[in-house]
Amino acid sequence: MMTRESFLNSFIPSSEPPASVKIPPLPAPEIMALNRITYGATPADIEKVRKNGLAKYIDEQLNPSDDEGEAVKNKLASVVFPIKYPAKQDVYPAVDEDRPLALINAPIEKLWAMLGKSTAPMERNRVVEEVRMASWVRAVYSPWQLKEILVEFWHNHFNVTTVGDDKISVTFPIYDREVIRKNSLGNFRAFLEAVSKSAAMQYYLDNFSSKASPANENYARELFELHTLGSDFYFNNLYNRWREVPGALEGKPIGYIDEDVYEAARAFTGWTIADGSSLGRGDNLPNTGNFYYFDGWHDNYQKRVLGVEFEPNQPPLADGIKVLDLVAYHPATARNICKKLCIRFIADEPPQNVINEAVKVWMRHQKSPDQIKETLRYILSTKEFINLSSQKVKRPFELIASLFRITHADVTPNSLLTQRMARMGYLHYQWPAPTGHPDKSSYWLSSNALLARWNSTISLLHTPPNALATYNFRSLTPQGLKTFRDVTEFWIQRMLQQSKPPELIDQVAGLMAGKNKVTDTIPEEDFDKKASYLVGLLAMTPDFQLK
Numbered sequence: 001m002m003t004r005e006s007f008l009n010s011f012i013p014s015s016e017p018p019a020s021v022k023i024p025p026l027p028a029p030e031i032m033a034l035n036r037i038t039y040g041a042t043p044a045d046i047e048k049v050r051k052n053g054l055a056k057y058i059d060e061q062l063n064p065s066d067d068e069g070e071a072v073k074n075k076l077a078s079v080v081f082p083i084k085y086p087a088k089q090d091v092y093p094a095v096d097e098d099r100p101l102a103l104i105n106a107p108i109e110k111l112w113a114m115l116g117k118s119t120a121p122m123e124r125n126r127v128v129e130e131v132r133m134a135s136w137v138r139a140v141y142s143p144w145q146l147k148e149i150l151v152e153f154w155h156n157h158f159n160v161t162t163v164g165d166d167k168i169s170v171t172f173p174i175y176d177r178e179v180i181r182k183n184s185l186g187n188f189r190a191f192l193e194a195v196s197k198s199a200a201m202q203y204y205l206d207n208f209s210s211k212a213s214p215a216n217e218n219y220a221r222e223l224f225e226l227h228t229l230g231s232d233f234y235f236n237n238l239y240n241r242w243r244e245v246p247g248a249l250e251g252k253p254i255g256y257i258d259e260d261v262y263e264a265a266r267a268f269t270g271w272t273i274a275d276g277s278s279l280g281r282g283d284n285l286p287n288t289g290n291f292y293y294f295d296g297w298h299d300n301y302q303k304r305v306l307g308v309e310f311e312p313n314q315p316p317l318a319d320g321i322k323v324l325d326l327v328a329y330h331p332a333t334a335r336n337i338c339k340k341l342c343i344r345f346i347a348d349e350p351p352q353n354v355i356n357e358a359v360k361v362w363m364r365h366q367k368s369p370d371q372i373k374e375t376l377r378y379i380l381s382t383k384e385f386i387n388l389s390s391q392k393v394k395r396p397f398e399l400i401a402s403l404f405r406i407t408h409a410d411v412t413p414n415s416l417l418t419q420r421m422a423r424m425g426y427l428h429y430q431w432p433a434p435t436g437h438p439d440k441s442s443y444w445l446s447s448n449a450l451l452a453r454w455n456s457t458i459s460l461l462h463t464p465p466n467a468l469a470t471y472n473f474r475s476l477t478p479q480g481l482k483t484f485r486d487v488t489e490f491w492i493q494r495m496l497q498q499s500k501p502p503e504l505i506d507q508v509a510g511l512m513a514g515k516n517k518v519t520d521t522i523p524e525e526d527f528d529k530k531a532s533y534l535v536g537l538l539a540m541t542p543d544f545q546l547k
Contacts, residue, residue, distance in 0.1 A: 045057075061144065095120070188328055189324065197291040207268055256306060341358065343439050345385060396424035420459070424452045471528065
């Protein structure tokens with residue numbers, strides 16, 4: 001009898017297969033590429049590439065319309081999920097209702113007002129949950145799949161956690177909508193400034209309270225170490241000996257030191273959020289939730305960052321703007337970001353030649369409004385991207401989104417999905433460290449992580465009606481296919497996008513058939529139940545878990 005372990009192992013080809021076994025062809029390069037730039041290539045995506053070619057498909061994806069499509073708009077309009085909390089005497093009434101996504105497009109005035117004492121904590125928590133639910137809808141239904149992949153990539157790169165700070169929570173729709181989504185294919189320098197002025201980042205890395213003597217260095221450190229130059233270009237052993245950084249005396253230091261972080265932190269003093277904070281002597285900041293520069297908190301003395309001298313007493317914002325220019329246009333930033341893009345779209349250890357050429361494109365377009373797009377266009381045109389020799393594991397969000405897409409699930413996301421992601425190690429908008437989730441396969445392949453992945457896929461295929469997703473496997477299976485063997489072969493091809501040997505098809509069909517023969521017809525009343533079991537098994541295989 002075939003066990004689950006032997007079933008899973010059967011999908012991993014041995015180095016020397018028996019001569020009698022017909023080795024199935026590898027997936028077409030175009031299909032493998034599609035699974036890197038979508039949350040799972042559907043038959044419709046595959047057919048579009050077959051008809052028009054991969055290059056045209058990529059070009060369309062690099063130029064997404066502002067129109068999200070009817071499927072996304074209709075689903076966003078129809079999603080409702082419950083909110084319930086008890087009354088607090090003389091503060092707010094009890095609530096127990098199903099409510100639509102009413103906050104994902106809300107203006108800052110409405111969101112900021114939710115910080116008042118008359119707003120229940122559950123209401124503030126719900127703001128982030130609505131953004132999560134919208135991200136699921138877009139990942140599953142959006143025609144602009146590459147944009148959604150990039151939105152997740154940039155959320156990870158410019159990570160903030162929404163846990164523990166209501167001001168981050170209530171402004172998170174603005175961060176998602178006006179910062180991440182708006183700039184995901186644009187100019188990195190403009191993107192960087194939007195991030196630096198956002199309430200989410202200001203509060204997450206404590207720059208909102210940074211004042212002269214001493215400045216808070218949290219934001220400046222992550223600006224260098226994560227957002228721009230990267231840890232590979234940190235000369236921590238030099239500390240303040242800036243002249244010893246290679247290239248510094250020529251005005252082109254190849255990396256940064258601790259002194260650069262401290263000096264940059266001084267440059268960002270006075271960059272804050274209008275949150276009504278006291279300024280002393282009865283004065284307060286405005287209370288709007290918008291970015292605000294308060295000159296009284298700014299350190300106006302001379303500074304030196306990356307070997308560049310800053311004159312004292314510069315105009316408002318000038319010091320911080322100059323730092324953003326220096327780090328955004330630095331060659332190390334180009335290398336750091338291009339390497340991360342190559343890791344995301346090609347391999348955990350991407351080819352150095354692709355990184356090098358991507359850096360050239362990045363630097364050539366550093367003042368272009370579509371810098372990120374043009375860099376990505378190059379990466380996605382390389383033979384290394386198209387003819388992938390290694391496979392990356394799907395992170396939990398990708399895994400579940402791809403399951404929903406390939407099964408044409410009718411998804412109604414709710415907080416249960418957030419819990420499922422957490423069990424698999426994916427803390428959706430809750431990752432505590434500024435690093436964001438790891439993008440290396442090894443992190444997601446521990447024994448506990450794999451078990452959680454398998455259990456989650458099976459569970460999501462067997463949820464009660466209207467819980468998270470509903471499926472109609474019969475409608476997706478050609479009517480002429482009715483036997484256990486034929487249905488198995490169809491779903492193997494659909495789920496794994498490749499053929500398998502007849503012997504393996506019969507073994508898998510036998511698991512679904514149980515006491516029946518693989519040539520028997522599946523009873524119509526049992527079809528969806530049997531198909532759900534089959535799809536659950538296939539979703540556990542390495543072929544589906546990898547991309």
